Amino acid sequence: MSSKVPSHARIVIVGGGALGTSIAYHLAKAGEKDVLLLEKNVLTAGSTWHAAGLMGQLRSKVNLTRLMQYSADLCARIGAETGQDVGWKNVGSLRLAASDARWEELKRAHTAAKSYGFDMELVGPNDVKKLFPLVDTKDLRGATWIASDGHVDPYSLTHAYAKGARAGGVRIVEGVTVTGFTIRDRRITGVKTSEGEIGCEVVVNAAGLWARQLGELAGIDLPITVVEHEYFVTEKSSSVPDDLPTLRDPDANFYVKPEPGAMAIGGWEKETRAAYGLGKLPMSFGQELFPDDLERMSEVIEGAANRIPILSELGVRAVVNGPIPISADGEPVMGLAGDYENFFVACGFTSGIAASGGAGRAMANWIVEGDPGMDLWAFDLRRFGKPHGGLAYLRDSAIEAYSKYYAIAWPEEERSACRPLRRSPLYQTLTAQGAVNGVKFGWERPNYFLKAGEAKPPLETFERAPYAEVIGREHRTVREGVALVDQSSFSKFEVSGPGAFAYLQWLAAANVDRGEGAVIYTQLLNKRGGIEADLTIMRPREDVFHVVTGSAFGTRDGGWIRHHMPRDGSVSVQDVTGAYGVINLCGPLSRDVLAKVSEDDVSNAAFPYMSCRNIRVGWAPVMAARVTYVGELGWELHVPVEYMAYVYEVLKDAGAAFGIADVGYKAISSLRMEKRYLYWGADITPDDTPLEAGLGFAVSMKKGDFQGRDALVAQKERGLTRKLACFKLDEPLSVYGGEAMSVNGRVVGMTTSGDFGHSMGASLVFGYLKGDDMGLKEVEVEAFGRRSRATVVERCVYDPAGERVRM
DSSP, X not given: OOTTSOSEEEEEEEOOSHHHHHHHHHHHHTTOOOEEEEESSSTTTTTGGGOOOEEOOOOSSHHHHHHHHHHHHHHHHHHHHHTOOOOOBOOOEEEEEOSHHHHHHHHHHHHHHHHHTOOOEEEOHHHHHHHSTTOXXXXXXXXXXXXXXXXXXXXXXXXXXXXHHHHTTOEEXXXXXXXXXXXXXXXXXXXXXTTEEEEEEEEEEOOGGGHHHHHHHTTOOOSEEEEEEEEEEEOOOTTSXXXXXXXXXXXXXXXXXXXXXXXXXXXXXXXXXXXXXXXXXXXXXXXXXXXXXXXXXXXXXXXXXXXXXGGGTSOEEEEEEEEEEEETTSSOEEEEOTTOSSEEEEEOOTTHHHHHHHHHHHHHHHHHHSSOSSOOGGGBGGGOOGGGOSHHHHHHHHHHHHHTTTSOOOTTOOOOTTOSOBOOTTHXXXXXXXXXXXXXXXXXXXXXXXXTTOOOOOSSOSOSHHHHHHHHHHHHHHHHSOEEEEOTTSEEEEEESTTHHHHHHHHBXXXXXXXXXXXXXXXXXXXXXXXXXXXEEEEEETTEEEEEEOGGGHHHHHHHHHHHSOSSSSOEEEEOGGGEEEEEEESTTHHHHHXXXXXXXXXXXXXXXXXXXXXXXXXXXXXXXXXXXXXXXXEEEEEEGGGHHHHHHHHHHHHGGGTOEEOOHHHHHHHHHHTTOOOBTTTBOTTOOTTTTTOGGGOOGGGOOXXXXXXXXXXXXXXXXXXXXXXXXXXXXXXXXXXXXXXXTEEEEEEEEEEEEXXXXXXXXXXXXXXXXXXXXXXXXXXXXEEEEEEEESSOSSOTTOOGGGO
């Protein structure tokens, strides 16, 4: 074997860009000595060398902001630590608002920043002019100012990471191409290269532009593609001050990075191109660029020239049209790949320089400690699945995500690319009956239903009022009558085998030993007691468990179940999502409808709450579960797909006399808020325990050992330091989650969810209170610059005793 690479390394990182070298640097900081980084060309040769280097910190989630904050902090000190100047310029950043809607969005961002404890100011046009004198302030409403932002030299930063990694014992080898893997029992045991095979214990795919090809070598279609991204650098001029901040004008779709006496200007044009047609860059592609295409950037150039008039006088010194990686939704991809136990992925970063420090530390934590140290669901690879892996899908979806990079994030807006893809058997029927569909994990799902001639509410609004009549109507149908909801998109798994019960009893926090016909609501916990999954386990037969979770959580939750199950063949897991549709029959009159069409006894005595039975609906076999996410009497009917249309027709006909109506997911959101039913990924995450979230009722400490039990015992002994509370607002603010909660001007937390409760006629939010603030009875909630008093509600605002679900 060549001496260029060793025969073994505990951790092998593939990719020598900012991400790969940052991971190596942080592994060295964590004390890992046996680390090897492989780069097929030279360090920075992928997309790093031509990156603009902007360092913006504020993101929509607190943990993502923390990740970016760490990156900026590291840029400010790594030069002194390593002796490698990274060109860090702490010049601050402006984000402009040239429309009322954008100003509302920035005010929401300002509110979120306050809840994070992140320092960001709202400034007026005159302040913008002082900070960036070249700007024409015409039509400006204002801007955000983040003094701690700046920019960095990506090439130098990468070499600083590399220098720090080498100082910690990491070996970096350039000019080595990975050609394959040796795989045994869900583990990669060897990395095949152009210089020979390297035995290993962990592999990290940080291959950037070629991350997808590296995934394919392991049999995985990563949801990563490559598109062209273009910016230009102006000629130098004495009219351009040297101390300009970075600037983003999302309404005009451009950004500015200051250069000495010049400016680098780019944007996110409506029609970029996928590299080489389908977004797959050849392995032979080197440190090169695509031909200039300023015509494609005409909208960006025009918008920039209108806002910064001097651009019309400056020539173009250089044009950079280079490849950048991007995922199906435009956000990065991190985590374990597929069912592998030791193949980590960190790729798809369109803002890889800004994220590199924080992402490197999180990945090092993930590798060494078993989790990233914070909830990173927005970046987690498991948010994707089979629908997202094809090149054609990726091309169309990623180009849309790219084009909307600076678009206003309207709360009710839906993606339009790659639709419709996954369709329930009822899709055509419901669409013909007025369904306005949204999309979740590729599934078309009714958001709400319009009556004939009824106008569709506007998407481009932050207000809930335009939807109030439609959503309120459906909400009241569930509360007062009977409704049908197509929930076929639920992810569903069948767990079976002689070891299935013992395994699920250890994996779940709740007691699964409830006998045949039980329905168990439970959480699956990590070792820290954090909530990795929130789902329902149904036991239609003694040796078969039907596990049901959210539409978007199938890859994550199914992977968690498979990852921890015994290897002795005593447990098998099968994804049966596509085998069963689900119709939720709900409302106080739902038993009247079901009794009318079923030969089985569906009385409360024969079919109690939280139980499941195999019944007949008309002629069709159905697995019915008496469980609810809306807080009313009802059943989830799990129907083999070939019977779905028939079962729907039978129920609709039988329910006509009771005023039965179709209902969508927007009403479910309102209904669940009134019942304090929590949503994983917002109200509960791997950072939250069931005790903190008020889910202690779903935990069985008496049943014996289960994953996370020790952490919960320790937390009980210490006492809680934070807890989730429900608040009812005096004023009907448009709340969605992410609003600041304060007392006398002091921020005490951030809301996790928010919606309007139509039964209560009030806006509702959930949010965690900490320490001495856990005893607060009221707070002030701020949304889009407006405030309202919010009063704590014990348990929930609607039917707190839970009598209606047990009728």
